[in-house]
Structures are given as C-alpha cells and as structure tokens.
Amino acid sequence: MNPPDGEAGAALVPDADAALVSRSCEVSDVSFGSFLAAGDRHRIHWAAPDGLEVVGGGAAARLTADGPDRFETLRRDAETLFSVVDHEGPAATRPRVFGGLAFGADHDAAGVWEGFPAAAFTLPAVQLTRVDDGTYLTVTRYGPDADADGAEEALAAARDRLDDLPMMRARGEKPGVVDTEWLVDREEWTAQVASVIDRIRGGDLRKVVLATALRVDLAEEIDIPDTLGRLRRTYPECYRFLVQPTGGKGFFGPPPERLVRREGEVVETEALAGSMPRGDTPEADAEYARSLLESDKLQHEQRLVVDTICEQLDAFGTVGEGQQDVRKLTNIQHLQTPINAVLDGDTHVLTLVEALHPTPAVGGLPLDLALSTIRETETWDRGWYASPVGWFDAAGDGEFAVGIRSGVAGGREATLFAGNGIVGDSDPADEWDELQPKVRPIMDELEREARTE
Numbered sequence: 474m475n476p477p478d479g480e481a482g483a484a485l486v487p488d489a490d491a492a493l494v495s496r497s498c499e500v501s502d503v504s505f506g507s508f509l510a511a512g513d514r515h516r517i518h519w520a521a522p523d524g525l526e527v528v529g530g531g532a533a534a535r536l537t538a539d540g541p542d543r544f545e546t547l548r549r550d551a552e553t554l555f556s557v558v559d560h561e562g563p564a565a566t567r568p569r570v571f572g573g574l575a576f577g578a579d580h581d582a583a584g585v586w587e588g589f590p591a592a593a594f595t596l597p598a599v600q601l602t603r604v605d606d607g608t609y610l611t612v613t614r615y616g617p618d619a620d621a622d623g624a625e626e627a628l629a630a631a632r633d634r635l636d637d638l639p640m641m642r643a644r645g646e647k648p649g650v651v652d653t654e655w656l657v658d659r660e661e662w663t664a665q666v667a668s669v670i671d672r673i674r675g676g677d678l679r680k681v682v683l684a685t686a687l688r689v690d691l692a693e694e695i696d697i698p699d700t701l702g703r704l705r706r707t708y709p710e711c712y713r714f715l716v717q718p719t720g721g722k723g724f725f726g727p728p729p730e731r732l733v734r735r736e737g738e739v740v741e742t743e744a745l746a747g748s749m750p751r752g753d754t755p756e757a758d759a760e761y762a763r764s765l766l767e768s769d770k771l772q773h774e775q776r777l778v779v780d781t782i783c784e785q786l787d788a789f790g791t792v793g794e795g796q797q798d799v800r801k802l803t804n805i806q807h808l809q810t811p812i813n814a815v816l817d818g819d820t821h822v823l824t825l826v827e828a829l830h831p832t833p834a835v836g837g838l839p840l841d842l843a844l845s846t847i848r849e850t851e852t853w854d855r856g857w858y859a860s861p862v863g864w865f866d867a868a869g870d871g872e873f874a875v876g877i878r879s880g881v882a883g884g885r886e887a888t889l890f891a892g893n894g895i896v897g898d899s900d901p902a903d904e905w906d907e908l909q910p911k912v913r914p915i916m917d918e919l920e921r922e923a924r925t926e
C-alpha cells in the first residue's frame with residue numbers, strides 16, 4: 474500500500490522551499506487491518522476511545538529529534554513542515570503527524586529500540602481516517618515539487634490500490650508463547666522496590682514508578698495489525714497505537730491513560746494512578762472499587778499525581794480538577810481524576826507534553842530525584858515505554874496517550890512493559906502482584922492457551 478518514500482521529489486525532512494499538499498476522498502468502509510498489513514514502513518495506527526481512528530503507511534515527511542532540546546527541535550521543524558499547507562478534504566483528514574518520544578532524552582536507539590529515535594513523528598504518505606461521519610482516504614505529498622495535480626493523481630492511484638485490498642481481514646491465530654523471562658525477576662524487582670521504599674522513608678523522595686519488562690519468545694511471527702484488531706475488542710475503552718518506523722520492530726499497545734489533549738484553548742488531561750484487580754462477581758468488583766477509594770496509600774499516590782499535573786498546567790491557563798472516579802478496564806481498575814485547563818495563550822500541544830511528561834504516574838516525585846532513582850535502579854532500557862505517543866497538527870492541536878500497557882515486538886520476539894508507583898508504605902510483594910495484570914492485555918493476545926491460574 475505504501476508509495477515509495479520520497480517519490481516525486483518529496484523531502485522527508487522539513488524544508489523551507491517545500492509545500493505540503495494533501496487530498497482526501499470518502500471511501501466505503503475498508504479493513505484498517507488489511508491496509509496496515511499491506512504496508513511495510515512508517516506504519517502508524519492511532520485510535521482514541523472517543524472515535525478518531527487513523528492508519529498510515531509510508532512517510533511524506535518525518536520529524537525526528539534527540540537530546541535535551543528535542544521538543545524545541547520538533548516545534549521548530551513542525552513550523553517549517555506546516556508553513557505551506559494546501560489541503561482539500563474534511564477537517565478530520567487535515568495533515569497531522571503521528572509518533573512519539575522516548576521516555577528520556579538520553580535514549581539509545583539500540584537493541585529492541587533499533588530504528589526508534591528519541592523523538593519521531595511521521596506525516597503519512599497514505600492514510601485512512603475513520604470518524605463518526607465516514608471513512609476517508611488521504612494522500613499527502615511534501616517537497617519542493619509537490620503540487621495539486623501530483624496529489625490528485627496519487628490519490629486516484631491509492632484508491633485503486635485500496636480496491637485490491639481484502640474488505641475483511643481474516644483473523645489469524647495468536648502467535649503462541651514458547652518462553653517468557655522477566656528482565657528483572659520477582660526476587661530482584663522486589664529487592665529494588667524495598668530499596669526504593671527505604672529511600673522514600675529516609676529522605677526527600679516521595680514516589681517512584683519502578684518498572685520491569687517481560688521478554689516473550691513466540692512460536693510464530695507476530696502480526697501486529699491482527700493483535701491490535703483483537704485489542705480493539707478486548708480493551709475498547711482504551712487508546713490503541715502502533716509506531717513502526719522501519720520494517721523492523723513496532724511499538725504498540727492499548728494504553729488507558731490520556732497524557733493530554735488540546736483543541737483550541739481547551740486542554741484535557743487526567744491523573745490515573747492506584748490500581749486494584751477486577752472482581753469475578755459484581756459484588757467482588759464493587760468491593761475492590763471501594764477499597765481503591767478508601768485506601769490511604771492509593772489516595773496518597775493519586776493526590777501526588779493530581780497536584781503535580783495541576784501545578785504544571787497552572788503556568789498555561791486556568792486549571793480545573795474534576796470529580797475523582799474509578800476507571801474500570803477489562804482486567805484492572807484505577808483511581809482517576811479528570812483535569813482540564815483553558816489556555817491563556819496559543820500553547821502548542823508539544824509544549825504541554827513537555828511540561829507534563831513524565832507525570833508522577835510513570836516517573837515520580839520530586840521528578841529529578843525520582844528520575845535519578847529510576848536510572849540508578851532499573852537495569853534495562855525503558856526506550857519508548859511510558860512515553861508520550863500521539864499526534865499533532867498545523868494549529869498545535871493534538872492528543873497524546875501515555876505509552877503504558879505496551880510492548881515492542883517483531884518477528885518471534887516481544888518485550889512487554891509494566892510499572893508500579895512506589896510510595897513510603899508500599900509492600901514489595903504486593904507491588905509485584907499488582908504489576909502482573911499490566912502485561913496481560915498484550916500477553917492474552919500472544920498466548921494461545923487460556924491461562925489456568
């Protein structure tokens with residue numbers, strides 16, 4: 474499905490002499506899975522629980538950045554990229570770039586993260602967009618020679634290729650799991666948690682989110698579009714995303730947590746922290762929900778996140794805290810508080826992402842001390858785990874999820890991630906148990922046999 478990158482003189486990197494031209498047409502509903510499966514580079518998938526779903530293949534342009542100035546570089550290059558835009562089509566199909574950033578600016582694009590820069594966003598060359606009122610095909614050209622005729626021709630060609638795709642993609646078998654290994658196992662991880670608890674009790678540190686990763690060997694090659702299709706059914710209340718910069722590994726998952734969404738002057742975010750399992754019966758489930766709401770430890774964890782997010786947004790406008798609630802996902806429930814803001818000025822969503830990431834739901838408090846504790850304690854590379862993933866457009870609007878409940882996979886290998894917020898009265902063994910459901914969303918789509926425990 475992908476056209477060759479850089480065809481027709483397209484510039485993959487922002488260029489002051491380039492124009493961005495995009496054309497869209499409505500199509501009958503097509504299989505987003507088939508479209509994704511037919512692409513081999515720069516595959517992206519974004520689905521928000523409130524309806525917008527986009528799949529993209531090929532790159533009309535890419536924004537990449539690294540180092541401590543990566544947000545500044547992205548904002549500057551985005552301004553160049555979007556300086557001349559000729560778009561014809563519904564607003565939902567306007568040019569947006571999709572991607573994300575690594576957890577830390579010192580990211581090393583090695584190992585499972587080969588091909589993943591410290592920040593990477595793609596303007597898809599060909600894209601399908603599904604919104605309430607229909608499904609659209611969009612083709613985008615970017616470069617000094619990009620023009621309306623070229624974009625219209627490319628749209629007609631993409632439409633022909635779309636006609637050749639299967640309308641429905643038959644569900645494949647789950648790949649099957651041959652072996653699993655925690656990169657930091659129970660014994661080592663609970664010892665790490667115990668040492669972090671000691672640090673919290675002994676000083677200025679208040680909360681640290683410690684994570685580990687599960688390395689999974691698969692019996693067959695993973696089909697990520699198929700896996701995402703299944704996750705749509707099992708976790709309909711979550712985001713779904715895929716970032717796959719090369720033909721190699723893809724970072725994907727069904728994260729429940731919104732980092733931020735900006736639309737004009739309105740900003741919406743949330744604090745999601747503190748977890749309990751789902752109960753097997755309505756009574757047991759309600760009991761877990763009650764203990765979430767009544768636990769001093771979990772309320773403390775949640776309060777730290779709410780207060781920090783509110784303080785961080787305060788610099789940009791008028792902030793409001795919503796009513797705390799219990800967010801029930803298929804296999805876990807969390808404390809959640811919606812937070813919104815009305816912006817004073819024209820703050821780019823990337824600026825909001827920069828201010829908010831990492832929230833204390835994935836980093837800790839105070840942030841610098843928590844991050845140095847994570848760096849000293851975690852013996853593996855977070856890469857893009859727990860990082861901002863999402864999109865932004867020419868106006869600086871956009872939406873980002875927090876890349877948790879996620880994994881990076883390709884061929885017969887997957888690495889899944891899970892972390893927990895540790896506070897002074899955490900119990901290491903309980904924290905290990907609380908960690909387990911966080912790898913289940915993806916793990917359940919890899920294992921063929923139902924679990925017996």
Ligand SMILES: C=C(O[C@H]1C=CC=C(C(=O)O)[C@@H]1O)C(=O)O
Pocket residue numbers: 682684730745746747748807833834835859877878890891892893894895911
């Ligand atoms: C860091 C993760 O979850 C965060 C989000 C919600 C609840 C959390 C908790 O209960 O500790 C974590 O802060 C993860 O899923 O890897």
